[in-house]
Amino acid sequence: MNDLNPKSLLIAIIATFVVLTATDYFIHQIWMMPDYNATASLWRPDMAAGGHLVWIHAGHLLAAVTFAMLWAVGFASNAKITCSMKYGSFMALFSQSHTLIAYAVQPITMEIVWKWMISGVLQGVLLGVVVFLVYKPARK
Numbered sequence: 001m002n003d004l005n006p007k008s009l010l011i012a013i014i015a016t017f018v019v020l021t022a023t024d025y026f027i028h029q030i031w032m033m034p035d036y037n038a039t040a041s042l043w044r045p046d047m048a049a050g051g052h053l054v055w056i057h058a059g060h061l062l063a064a065v066t067f068a069m070l071w072a073v074g075f076a077s078n079a080k081i082t083c084s085m086k087y088g089s090f091m092a093l094f095s096q097s098h099t100l101i102a103y104a105v106q107p108i109t110m111e112i113v114w115k116w117m118i119s120g121v122l123q124g125v126l127l128g129v130v131v132f133l134v135y136k137p138a139r140k
Helices: 006-031 033-038 053-074 081-105 110-134
Strands: none
Touching: 006 033, 006 053, 006 110, 033 110, 053 081, 053 110, 081 110
16 A cells, blocks of 8 residues: 555546446436336336435445545556456446346346446446546555
8 A cells, every 4th residue: 555646546536436427327317217217116216306316426436435446555556457447347247246136136127137237347347447547556
């Protein structure tokens, strides 16, 4: 942790939060909205009005802090872009384990599961590239 760069880390957290929020908006509010409308009884009725938006943003912030911090302390010092893409893929696969659990305990469709998993992994790769490009370790 000697080469942790707090200013760069903060910028990486903000960039990760922005990209995560923007891609989630596209994935869930645009691309997957027909799937959610077809299964409307499974979701909170006030989600369309943003009734729990603060919790969504809190989740995005927690994910952004965790994603960027783990990158900064564990991988950034000697990384290449391919490493960041692998990092993003593995973080996404770890996160997508909950998608399979959700399928086991909720009556969501397999189409939703596949869309969540594919978009989640692509999103993870993108976030890996973002932290690679934005976070710069402190000079030794």
